[in-house]
Amino acid sequence: MSLTDLKKLFAKENRKAKQLPYGKDELFPSDLISHFPSTENYLIGFLSLGCSFCAKLLPKLQEFVANLDHEFILVTDGEPEENEEIKKFYNFSFMVISYENFSSFRVTKTPFFYKIGNGNKVISGFQIDTIEELLKLRELSQDNLSFSK
Numbered sequence: 001m002s003l004t005d006l007k008k009l010f011a012k013e014n015r016k017a018k019q020l021p022y023g024k025d026e027l028f029p030s031d032l033i034s035h036f037p038s039t040e041n042y043l044i045g046f047l048s049l050g051c052s053f054c055a056k057l058l059p060k061l062q063e064f065v066a067n068l069d070h071e072f073i074l075v076t077d078g079e080p081e082e083n084e085e086i087k088k089f090y091n092f093s094f095m096v097i098s099y100e101n102f103s104s105f106r107v108t109k110t111p112f113f114y115k116i117g118n119g120n121k122v123i124s125g126f127q128i129d130t131i132e133e134l135l136k137l138r139e140l141s142q143d144n145l146s147f148s149k
Contacts, residue, residue, distance in 0.1 A: 021106045021114075021125035028120050029105060032073065032097075041117050042071040046102050048110040049078045053129070057111055058090055060131055065094055075099050113137065 022028060032044060045061070047054035065072040074096045076083055083096040102110070106125075111134075115123040128134055 019103060019106050019108055021112070022122040024122060024124060026122045028114065028116050028122050030120070031099070031104070032075065040070055041115065041123070042073065043068065044073050044075060044114045044116065046075045046105065046107045046110050046112045048102075049076055049082065051110050054111050057131065057134060058086065060134060061094075062090055062092055064134055064137075073097065075102075075105075077102065 047057065049055070061074065072094045074092070074094060076086070076096065076098060077100055078086070078098055080098050083098055086092070087096045099105075102108075102112075105114070109127055112125065112127045114125045117123045126137070128137065
């Protein structure tokens with residue numbers, strides 16, 4: 001390949017655009033929706049088991065969901081057996097499911113959360129970077145506000 005060909009390759013306009021999270025009022029994919037009644041608000045958290053910060057969040061999640069005014073589901077990239085162990089170890093009262101490809105939910109970095117409202121419409125999507133942000137998220141959630149980062 002010549003230098004000219006290489007430049008043409010990089011100059012192509014049809015490069016895959018950066019994937020963005022679902023925006024407000026977009027319909028959330030039905031793959032996970034089936035776990036909830038369609039009339040309720042709910043929160044979905046995506047954690048990667050290879051993410052060290054996600055691992056630090058695990059012990060805080062039960063406390064986080066204890067006073068939520070809506071349902072919560074945790075999605076990890078772990079195997080179902082690993083999720084069962086995690087659920088048992090932390091005594092999670094919420095559903096923990098496996099999903100290998102987070103990008104199908106427009107999640108490119110973890111931990112990531114979506115708040116979903118009536119009609120399976122996205123209220124907001126947000127990535128958190130600290131445990132404090134997770135706790136702040138609960139406060140915002142309790143007020144039923146639309147929040148994003």
